[in-house]
Amino acid sequence: MAHRKCFVPTCKNDSINSPDKIFVRIREDLRKKWCMEANAEYFNVQLLYCCEDHFDPVADLKNYFKYKLMNQEPILKPTAVLKNVAAFPQEQEIPTTSQDSPELLKMLSMVQPGPSSRKIRKLDNVMPSTSSATTLPIKVHVATQCKVKMVDSSTNLRPRKRKGPQGATSFEVHSSQEFSSATTPSLFGYTSETEETTSEKPKPKMQMRNNVLEIIFKKPKMYLGLPLQYLWFIDYLVSKSTTKVDSLCIIVTLFKIKQNDSIEKISDLFELSRTKLSSMILLGIEVLANFFQNLVYNPQPKLIKQNLPLVFKIRYSNVQIIIDCFEIQIAKPSDPIKQAQTWSQYKNCNTVKYLIGCTPDGLISFISEGYGGRISDKALVEKSNFLDIVQPNSVVLADRGFKEIESLLALKHVTLLRPPTVYSGMKQTVTETLQSKVIASLRIHVERVIRRVREFAMLKPHSVVNYKYVPYLDEIVIISCGLINLQGEIIKTY
Ligand SMILES: [Zn+2]
Numbered sequence: 001m002a003h004r005k006c007f008v009p010t011c012k013n014d015s016i017n018s019p020d021k022i023f024v025r026i027r028e029d030l031r032k033k034w035c036m037e038a039n040a041e042y043f044n045v046q047l048l049y050c051c052e053d054h055f056d057p058v059a060d061l062k063n064y065f066k067y068k069l070m071n072q073e074p075i076l077k078p079t080a081v082l083k084n085v086a087a088f089p090q091e092q093e094i095p096t097t098s099q100d101s102p103e104l105l106k107m108l109s110m111v112q113p114g115p116s117s118r119k120i121r122k123l124d125n126v127m128p129s130t131s132s133a134t135t136l137p138i139k140v141h142v143a144t145q146c147k148v149k150m151v152d153s154s155t156n157l158r159p160r161k162r163k164g165p166q167g168a169t170s171f172e173v174h175s176s177q178e179f180s181s182a183t184t185p186s187l188f189g190y191t192s193e194t195e196e197t198t199s200e201k202p203k204p205k206m207q208m209r210n211n212v213l214e215i216i217f218k219k220p221k222m223y224l225g226l227p228l229q230y231l232w233f234i235d236y237l238v239s240k241s242t243t244k245v246d247s248l249c250i251i252v253t254l255f256k257i258k259q260n261d262s263i264e265k266i267s268d269l270f271e272l273s274r275t276k277l278s279s280m281i282l283l284g285i286e287v288l289a290n291f292f293q294n295l296v297y298n299p300q301p302k303l304i305k306q307n308l309p310l311v312f313k314i315r316y317s318n319v320q321i322i323i324d325c326f327e328i329q330i331a332k333p334s335d336p337i338k339q340a341q342t343w344s345q346y347k348n349c350n351t352v353k354y355l356i357g358c359t360p361d362g363l364i365s366f367i368s369e370g371y372g373g374r375i376s377d378k379a380l381v382e383k384s385n386f387l388d389i390v391q392p393n394s395v396v397l398a399d400r401g402f403k404e405i406e407s408l409l410a411l412k413h414v415t416l417l418r419p420p421t422v423y424s425g426m427k428q429t430v431t432e433t434l435q436s437k438v439i440a441s442l443r444i445h446v447e448r449v450i451r452r453v454r455e456f457a458m459l460k461p462h463s464v465v466n467y468k469y470v471p472y473l474d475e476i477v478i479i480s481c482g483l484i485n486l487q488g489e490i491i492k493t494y
Pocket of ligand 1: 007008011050051052053
């Protein structure tokens with residue numbers, strides 16, 4: 001049996017020191033509730049088991065006797081009750097209950113660690129100064145990476161009660177004056193009028209900011225790329241983040257990525273100084289990327305098959321991933337070497353290029369790191385860790401341009417499916433024409449995903465990313481891909 005550890009932070013039991021105890025897998029529908037009750041972090045996929053000290057094996061296991069007699073895997077009943085986790089006040093309410101999403105939790109719990117899971121670099125929070133423009137590091141090949149840093153930590157879990165109605169219009173974000181101070185992170189909005197007036201130092205009325213926030217909270221998908229039903233997530237992220245961050249920081253970051261307005265304009269809208277806003281955005285990018293990397297993952301082949309759209313079912317049921325590349329124009333680097341590395345002949349400008357993959361039903365299941373636009377599709381496939389995530393005997397669907405990766409995939413016993421090559425002067429056979437058409441229709445799925453990436457203004461083909469943000473482009477892409485996976489129908493099926 002694999003090593004199992006009790007998820008309760010105060011409990012030291014694991015399958016090694018307590019081999020005789022039952023370690024039951026926590027049901028998905030109980031997971032969030034139990035993690036909140038035990039003050040455990042539920043993003044941590046290592047913490048999936050609960051030891052028998054915290055439930056009643058006879059009453060709470062579906063198959064207690066079969067477990068005892070036949071050594072069956074123990075299964076919890078949906079009615080199981082968590083106990084002996086005390087030491088934490090239980091009357092606190094998680095901020096998100098009423099708008100909670102079982103889909104998101106299910107999705108998070110499915111995140112599989114392993115070679116496919118992306119490692120986020122620890123970002124340097126110091127903003128590059130203007131004078132460093134000549135030495136701007138463009139992460140063309142990033143070799144140095146540090147371990148994935150989970151957003152949350154058990155020590156920082158402080159669920160907060162939300163004041164007032166949950167309706168978006170009543171939101172009001174706390175002034176971020178304390179943003180960089182060392183005190184507890186500011187609460188998400190909810191500074192009521194009365195509190196403000198009775199406090200010793202009345203804060204300046206943020207009339208413009210409050211108006212802007214009101215509009216944003218009415219249409220968060222439009223302004224932030226965050227679907228309305230996941231608005232609670234901002235609050236949640238703030239409460240779980242180990243990095244000191246406030247909700248305003250998350251909001252301005254998402255706003256910048258989605259709208260790509262100038263710092264000057266955003267600082268006016270949110271009534272923040274430009275310096276402050278710039279550092280908030282860089283911090284927000286780090287916190288958000290750490291979280292959203294978990295939402296871009298390659299599901300189990302079995303699950304991909306289960307969710308296969310009808311058009312794939314007959315002849316293309318082994319398609320695991322559909323890949324394509326996209327490029328984003330960046331400001332011309334002043335360093336001639338970086339200029340050359342990022343020069344895209346295809347786009348005729350300086351770009352950063354990404355390899356993206358999605359499942360047949362449109363979940364983004366792979367995103368590479370960014371490479372200078374000069375890189376060929378084949379080299380990009382080789383250098384990114386794409387080949388690590390493809391499953392043997394599966395099929396990868398790609399465009400003609402990827403012809404050269406066929407041999408790379410063959411080494412992994414993976415088949416490349418792409419439209420037949422058209423040679424000039426040669427007429428395509430009827431079968432070839434038909435095959436081209438079918439494959440083109442299947443590729444629509446990845447094209448649609450790229451279109452959705454482009455809805456984030458910073459990632460538009462010719463957004464001309466400011467040199468300040470180029471080193472953060474990978475993180476911005478991850479955040480956007482994670483948000484896309486949250487949007488729409490995609491999530492319903494996973
Ligand atoms: Zn335990």
